[in-house]
Amino acid sequence: MNKIFWLFIALFVFLIFRSWFALGEISAGDAGFYFPETLKGFPSFPYLWVGDGLGSYSSLLYYFSYLVLPLKLLAVLGLPWVLIERIVWYWPFLILGIFSSWFLVKTVLPEGKFRFLTLLIYLFNTYILMIVGGGQASIFLPYAIAPLVLGLFIQLTNYSTANYELRARKTVIAGLVLAIQLALEPRIAAITVAALIFYLFFEYRLAILKYLKIFLIPLSIVVGIHFYWILPTIILRKGSYDTILSSFGWVGFLSFANFSNSLSLLHPNWPQNIFGKTYLMRPEFLVLPILAFIGLLFVNELKNPRIKKIILGFSLLGLIGAFLAKGANPPLGEIYLWLFSNLPGMNLFRDASKFYILVALSYSILIPFSISEIYKRLGPLSKIFLLLVISYLLFLVRPAVFGQLGGTFKTKTVSLDYLQLKDFLNSQDEFFRTFWIPKQQRFGFYANNHPAISAENFLTDTVCLKPFCPLKVAMPEKWGQKCFPNDHCYVRELSYFLNPQTAAILAQMAVKYIIVPFDSEKEIFIAEHQYNHQQREEVEEFLDTISWLKKIDVAEKIAVYELPESKDHFFGIGEEMAEVQWQMINPTKYKVQVKNISRPFKLVFSETYDKLWQTKLEGGTISSQPYMSVLNSFLINKTGDFEVMVELAGQKYVYWGGVVSLATLLLSLGGLIYFRPRKTRQR
Amino acid sequence: MAYSNMLKRAKNLIFKYRIYILGIFCLGLIWDIFFNPQISDLAVLILGLLWILSIFNFKFEPKISFALAAASYGISFIFQFFNQEVIMEKGASWFFVFLLIGLVQSFRE
Numbered sequence: 203m204n205k206i207f208w209l210f211i212a213l214f215v216f217l218i219f220r221s222w223f224a225l226g227e228i229s230a231g232d233a234g235f236y237f238p239e240t241l242k243g244f245p246s247f248p249y250l251w252v253g254d255g256l257g258s259y260s261s262l263l264y265y266f267s268y269l270v271l272p273l274k275l276l277a278v279l280g281l282p283w284v285l286i287e288r289i290v291w292y293w294p295f296l297i298l299g300i301f302s303s304w305f306l307v308k309t310v311l312p313e314g315k316f317r318f319l320t321l322l323i324y325l326f327n328t329y330i331l332m333i334v335g336g337g338q339a340s341i342f343l344p345y346a347i348a349p350l351v352l353g354l355f356i357q358l359t360n361y362s363t364a365n366y367e368l369r370a371r372k373t374v375i376a377g378l379v380l381a382i383q384l385a386l387e388p389r390i391a392a393i394t395v396a397a398l399i400f401y402l403f404f405e406y407r408l409a410i411l412k413y414l415k416i417f418l419i420p421l422s423i424v425v426g427i428h429f430y431w432i433l434p435t436i437i438l439r440k441g442s443y444d445t446i447l448s449s450f451g452w453v454g455f456l457s458f459a460n461f462s463n464s465l466s467l468l469h470p471n472w473p474q475n476i477f478g479k480t481y482l483m484r485p486e487f488l489v490l491p492i493l494a495f496i497g498l499l500f501v502n503e504l505k506n507p508r509i510k511k512i513i514l515g516f517s518l519l520g521l522i523g524a525f526l527a528k529g530a531n532p533p534l535g536e537i538y539l540w541l542f543s544n545l546p547g548m549n550l551f552r553d554a555s556k557f558y559i560l561v562a563l564s565y566s567i568l569i570p571f572s573i574s575e576i577y578k579r580l581g582p583l584s585k586i587f588l589l590l591v592i593s594y595l596l597f598l599v600r601p602a603v604f605g606q607l608g609g610t611f612k613t614k615t616v617s618l619d620y621l622q623l624k625d626f627l628n629s630q631d632e633f634f635r636t637f638w639i640p641k642q643q644r645f646g647f648y649a650n651n652h653p654a655i656s657a658e659n660f661l662t663d664t665v666c667l668k669p670f671c672p673l674k675v676a677m678p679e680k681w682g683q684k685c686f687p688n689d690h691c692y693v694r695e696l697s698y699f700l701n702p703q704t705a706a707i708l709a710q711m712a713v714k715y716i717i718v719p720f721d722s723e724k725e726i727f728i729a730e731h732q733y734n735h736q737q738r739e740e741v742e743e744f745l746d747t748i749s750w751l752k753k754i755d756v757a758e759k760i761a762v763y764e765l766p767e768s769k770d771h772f773f774g775i776g777e778e779m780a781e782v783q784w785q786m787i788n789p790t791k792y793k794v795q796v797k798n799i800s801r802p803f804k805l806v807f808s809e810t811y812d813k814l815w816q817t818k819l820e821g822g823t824i825s826s827q828p829y830m831s832v833l834n835s836f837l838i839n840k841t842g843d844f845e846v847m848v849e850l851a852g853q854k855y856v857y858w859g860g861v862v863s864l865a866t867l868l869l870s871l872g873g874l875i876y877f878r879p880r881k882t883r884q885r
Numbered sequence: 886m887a888y889s890n891m892l893k894r895a896k897n898l899i900f901k902y903r904i905y906i907l908g909i910f911c912l913g914l915i916w917d918i919f920f921n922p923q924i925s926d927l928a929v930l931i932l933g934l935l936w937i938l939s940i941f942n943f944k945f946e947p948k949i950s951f952a953l954a955a956a957s958y959g960i961s962f963i964f965q966f967f968n969q970e971v972i973m974e975k976g977a978s979w980f981f982v983f984l985l986i987g988l989v990q991s992f993r994e
Contacts (some may be wrong), residue, residue: 534925
C-alpha cells in the first residue's frame, strides 16, 4: 500500500512540476535569468556593496552562502543556466519539501496513518503553488525546510539528558538547519521559530530554563554562522533589508486575504497569480478547514495525552496563522497593525500572507489525523472515503494538475533579440551602464562592467528621486493619450528627457545606452492588470523625438539609443588633462592610478554616494563628498602621477564577522564528527 | 478588601443575570451575522466576551463552543452559494472565535 502511495506522490510531483523536468528556461516572477557571463562575475565572497545599477548596499549579504555562491560555482563549472536554476532552486524544493514534511509528521504522529497526506497538503496547496509559480525561491526554499526545523527541535524535547551524544548531535544539526533556513529568508526562519516557541509553550509553559536548554546552542550556532552580516548590520545600521519593507502604509495595501481565504488555505491570487488581483471565494475550498478541525471531535477519545496536546497545539497554530495571514483585514485587523508597529521584528511582515506557512504546517498535521480517525470509524466505506479525500485534495489544485498555471510552471525561450543585445554589449570591454526604460527586462544582459539601471528606480508616478526629479519639465499633451486614466502612464514619466541637462547627467552616471525592452513576457508595460503594447510603442516614439539620442540597430524588437558621450567609472573634474585608470579588486575596493595632475582636482566615482566610501592616499584618508547629489567624489590635493585606493570602510566588519562565521561552522562540523553515532566510531 | 468585595458582587450579579447574558449573546450573534451590514470589531469583542461569561456561568464544555463554530462555518458555507460575501465572511470570523475559545477551554481542561 505504501509503495502505491509513494508512486502516486511521485506521479503527481512529475505532473504538477513537469516544467521543472523539461528543457527550457523557467525564469518567471522573482526568479531571475542570468547569462553565464553575468554569473561568472558574481562575487566569491560576501561584500557589503554590489555594483548593480548605480551601486548599493547589498541586500544579498545574508543569502550569499546559498543563493549567490552556488550559482557562480556551477556557472564556473560550465553548467548552463537551465540546469543551474533547477539544481539550486527548483529540485531542492521538491526533495527538501518531501523529506522535511515527512520528517515532521513522523516526529509528531509516529504511529499516525496516512502520513503521505501531509506531503499532498504541504506541497500541493494553493499558497505554495502561487509562491513557486511566482519564482520566489527565497520563500519556497525556506518553506520547504520549515517542517524539518520544527521536527528537529521537537525531537530535542523528547531526548533525555542521559542520551548525551545523540542530544548533542541533534542540537548541532538543528542549529545548522536553522542557519540554512535563515540564509534563505530570515522572516520565514522567524515564523518557524515562533511556531516552535508556540509549540513548546504547551510543553514547558513559562519554564524559561527549559527553553534555554533547547535554544541556547542552536541559536548560538545560527548567530555565529551569520555573524558575517549581523556584525556590519549592527555597527553600520545599514540593514540587509530594504527599509521599504517596514513601511506601515503597505500593510493594509498588501493584506489581500480575508478570513475565508486564510482559513481555507486559499491564496487570494489563485490561480492566475496576478499581483493585486484577487478572486471570489470558491466553495470547494471551504471543505478544507472542516477536514482539518473535525479531528477535534475525536481528541477526547485519544489515550495518548501527548498526541492530544499536539493536535490541540497544531489546531491553535493554524487558527493563529489564519488570523495573521489576513493581515489588516477585518475583523480585528487593528491587532495586526498594532503588532506591526509595536512588536519588535514584526515590521518586516508588511506582506501578511507569509503567515499562510503556519496554516500549511497546521493542516498538514491535522488533516491526516482527522482522516485516520474518520477512516477507523467508517468500516467498509473507509477506502472509498480515503479515495474521495485524495481526489478532493487534487481537485482543489486542478489548474496545476492540468498545466494551466503560468509562471515557473511554464518553460520559455530567451528571445533572439536578447541574445543579440548580450553579444553587442558584451563585445565592448570598457565600463558603461545601460539605462532601461521603464525597467530592465528579465532577459536583459548586465555584467560587472555593464551594470543596468532601471529608470523606474528614480522616477515613476509615486517615486521622484535625484538626479532626475529636478529635471522634470511640462510634458506636451500629445504624449500619453493612449494611457488609461488613473493608471500607470509610462511615457508621461519621461519628461526629463526633454530637459537638455539630462544628457550630461546620464553621461556622468556612465550611461552609454538607453534601452526600451521588448516585453517578451508581457510583464513590464502593464496597465489595468494587463499588458499594454501601445504604451511601449508610445515610449519608443517619444524617445525617437529626443534630438541628442541616436537610435542604433542592435536587435529588431529592442530599441537601443546611444548617448553622445559617457564618462568612465572614475573621472577627474577640474583637471582636464588628468588621465585616470582604475582596476576593481572587489566591489568594495578599487585601485585608481592618476597621471598628469598639475593642480588639486576632484576624483568622481560614479557609484551611489555613501559617506563610507573613502580614498586612501599616503597614509591618510579622504571621505567621499556627494557629487550631483548621487555620486561619490574625493577632493585630491596632490599633483603628478600617483595611485589611490578607493574603499568602502564598512567592509572590514564583514571580514571580522566572517572569521566568527567560519570558526562557528568549523566548530559545528567538528561537533558533528565528534558526536557521531557510537557504533560507527567503534568500527 | 473593597476591591475583592466589588469583584465578588460583580460575579454574583453576572451569575444572577446569566440567562439574560446568554439571551443577549444569542440575539446579538444572530443580529451580527444576518443583519449587521459591516464586519464589526466591537460586535466580535462584546459578543465574544458575553460567550466567555456564559461558559463560566453555565460551565459549558468545549464541545459547545466547537458546535457553535461548526454552525457558524455551516452558515458561511451555505451563504457562499448565495454570493452573500459579508455573511460568509462573518460566519468564517465567528468560526474562528468559537474555535479559539473552544481550544483554550480544551487546554484548560
